[in-house]
Amino acid sequence: MGRSVLVTGGSRGIGLAVARSFAQAGDKVALTYRTGGPPPAATGPGCLAVRCDVTDAEQVERAFKEAEAAHGPVEVLVANAGITRDQLLLRMSERDFLDVLDTNVMGVFRVVRQAVGEMVQARRGRIVLVSSVVGMLGAAGQSNYAASKSGLVGFARSVARELGGRGVTCNVVAPGFVETDMTKALNDRQRAALLGRVPLGRSARPEEVAAAVRFLASEDAAYVTGAVLPVDGGMGMGH
Numbered sequence: 001m002g003r004s005v006l007v008t009g010g011s012r013g014i015g016l017a018v019a020r021s022f023a024q025a026g027d028k029v030a031l032t033y034r035t036g037g038p039p040p041a042a043t044g045p046g047c048l049a050v051r052c053d054v055t056d057a058e059q060v061e062r063a064f065k066e067a068e069a070a071h072g073p074v075e076v077l078v079a080n081a082g083i084t085r086d087q088l089l090l091r092m093s094e095r096d097f098l099d100v101l102d103t104n105v106m107g108v109f110r111v112v113r114q115a116v117g118e119m120v121q122a123r124r125g126r127i128v129l130v131s132s133v134v135g136m137l138g139a140a141g142q143s144n145y146a147a148s149k150s151g152l153v154g155f156a157r158s159v160a161r162e163l164g165g166r167g168v169t170c171n172v173v174a175p176g177f178v179e180t181d182m183t184k185a186l187n188d189r190q191r192a193a194l195l196g197r198v199p200l201g202r203s204a205r206p207e208e209v210a211a212a213v214r215f216l217a218s219e220d221a222a223y224v225t226g227a228v229l230p231v232d233g234g235m236g237m238g239h
Contacts, residue, residue, distance in 0.1 A: 002027035002046075004071035005217075006064070008054055008111055009034075009081030010047075013180035014130060017206035018078050018213050023047050025214065030067035030074075032081065054081045054107030064114050073118035076217045079108045080130040082148070086141045097144040104148035108155065112170075116163060125168040126217040129156050130209075133176040133232040136239035149174075153228055160226035169225035171216045176232025178204045199234035 005022045009015040010031025019031040023046030030048045038049035048070050052063035067074060082104045085096035108129055119125025134142055135149030152172055159170040177183060177194050183203065186194070195201060212231045215221055230236050 003075040004073060005029045005076040006067050006074045007031045007078040007080060014178060014206045014209050015080040017210040019047055021210040021214050028071035030071060032063055054110055055102050057110050060110045060114050074115050076126045077111060077115040078128045078213055079111050081107055084145050088141050089143050100144040100148050105151050108152060119168045120166045123167040127170040128213050128216045129172045131172045131174045133174055133236040136236045157226040164225055171224060172228045173209060173212050174228055174230045175204060175209045176235040178206055178209060180206060197235055204231060
């Protein structure tokens, strides 16, 4: 029997690749989307699309109930939902800063808090948070995003210390430059500048990030917790 897996922000990009990877391995996957109807690409075999805005605690609770009704208590949580509101610091509004923190940090807090009750009771569980190399290196125009993604490391390590004795692990994946809809919007100059900072000289495929997530959620990683696993081609090396 496959495990019950919930992936937030699973309608495209890294989240969709993660959801598909678990489904292909035989797990039962619920993935969340925020607006509109269920994305056609996210409703393949083994996947249940659930509407959920992680900034709303009631929607988070409802999404978990829907996932649990279909697949049983969530055993693997992948917190991937996130947004950007890029702007230079002198021009950044408080709303832009707070919106990013509300989704990228408070959203993670909401979904992890919702998941851990059942995990603690079962004395097993896997939590994987999707951060970013930007959280380690910083980036001009992304002080809000970098702060949010860096904050996930301290949050994950605190959860790992709290729940390790109950058989629950909590780890972080930190992707670098990944081929997604967001990065496809970059112009040639921006793309070249980013790739110039990557020792491997190329961007990552979403499936490569998904493989790292699946490892941290696997039995092979049963003794790994509080770790940050970079999937960045060496871009953040040393951090």
